[in-house]
Amino acid sequence: MSLLTRRRLLRRAAASATAAGAARAGLTGAVAAGAAAGSTALSGCDDSPDTTPATAGSARGPLRFPSGFGWGAATSAYQIEGAAKEDGRGESIWDTFSHTPGRTRNGDTGDVAADHYHRYAEDLDLMRDLGLRSYRFSVSWPRIQADGSGRPNQRGLDFYRRLVDGLHERGIAPMLTLFHWDLPQALQDAGGWENRDTAERFAEYADVMFHALGDRVPVWLTINEPKTVVQNGYLWGHHAPGRQDPDAAYLVAHHLQLAHGLAVRALRARGVDARIGPALNLHPCYPADDTAEAATATRLHDGYENRLYLDSILKGAYPADVLADLGPDSRMVRAVRDGDLAVIASPVDLLAVQYYTPLYVTGQGGTVTRWPTSEAEWQQIYPEGMYDILTRVTRDYGRIPITITENGLPCPDRLDADGTVDDAGRIDFLRDHFAAAHRAIRDGVPLESYHVWSLLDNFEWAEGYEQRWGLVYVDYPTQRRVLKRSAHWYRTVIRDNGL
Secondary structure, eight states: OOHHHHHHHHHHHHHHHHHHHHGGGOOOHHHHHHHHTTOOOOOSOOOSOOOOOOTTTTTTOOOBOOTTOEEEEEOOHHHHOOOTTSTTOOOBHHHHHHTSTTSSGGGOOSSSTTOHHHHHHHHHHHHHHHTOSEEEEEOOHHHHOTTSSSSOOHHHHHHHHHHHHHHHHTTOEEEEEEESSOOBHHHHHTTGGGSTHHHHHHHHHHHHHHHHHTTTOSEEEEEEOHHHHHIIIIISOOSTTOOOOHHHHHHHHHHHHHHHHHHHHHHHHHTOSOEEEEEEEOOOEEESSSOHHHHHHHHHHHIIIIIHHHHHHHTSSOOHHHHHHHOTTSHHHHHOOTTHHHHHTOOOSOEEEEOOOOEEEOTTSOEEOOSOBOSSTTOBOOTHHHHHHHHHHHHHHOSOOEEEEEOOOOBOOOOOTTSOOOOHHHHHHHHHHHHHHHHHHHTTOOEEEEEEEOSBOOOOGGGTTSOBOOSEEEETTTTEEEEOHHHHHHHHHHHHTBO
């Protein structure tokens, strides 16, 4: 990687962070203009009651989704399980990171989180009462292999067996994610995802899980948001392992993609009758203005945000413009071996898409804010982006079945004196995104299911417990669960199979 490219990647990260930080001050001029023109973008969370009809359905009646549509919710192991040192669980990089002073807001850790490890039966009953048809969760790799390899921990396997059995007993389809960022610390000590061997260890761990639960889990997801590991963990440094090294970042990207492909092959070798695919967070990228420079910069930005992951998995090649930008001497380019891309492109059965925000790219390669932001200052609220990214995937990569595995909004939720949580803004947000997804289905996108992020309030990584994303309020001192207004609303959506 050239020094120029290294500096550009770091500047891009800094520009994105600056733009997101400025968004808290209020609407940009473009947003204000959009609002004046009748924009349907939301203004974030608002505790006032919503009295408007569903955005896309108001003029044409109710919106009904296809029969059997998989309404669900999602979580991840480190964010909800707790029990960090129980029943043979090893240490993960997030244990190390969160216990390092200054790394997380208020010094928060996932040691207890939402205590799901002990309260899973109660949480399963909540899912049943909501009417969930699908539940997407992740397995803690260090709970299965404390050091990231070797003989599995039976107590860890038993926990996930109980969870999966409980889902089946309640008529909820399990959707299991193998890796949601909690790499065993022992593997990090040996080089982590910079070490090609970690991809091999991941395939072995995946095979352990396929052997244990393969006949009980209909859908497997391999790597959750490899881009977030690359960007947040190795470019910006505000996620574990907390590095700021662009050259290492894209070497990590290749090894994550390789790990995905090896896991797909491991499932096929087992002969398990289940479906498998990756979970990618995709950001539609738009030029910030009408200049040729912005259009060119947007194309490259899209390469780093989306095509690097989509093209390698679904087309068997890394995008040429990204490779050229990284340069022939980059660690990533030098790390690709003969046969790697064939492994990465091992045929998958579905694509999990996670949508949170669009990106608007300037001619200089930075980003600007165009829409109101949520409490997560990086998140611009733009439901149309959901439609754009879903239709783009189908247009560019064919009719691969799609599941939405994350989409949601953090709100300043509070438990009122009457024991309720009125998160009207989250209802507005979800309604508009559901409508955008419905329009995508109508226009030919083979969308099968939709998982709201998140089922429970939880440990939100570097933000600790500051942000609440759940449909269910968690009172952390007591671990009491309370269905928010959005949960009651979502139950009706599921019952009616639409808006």
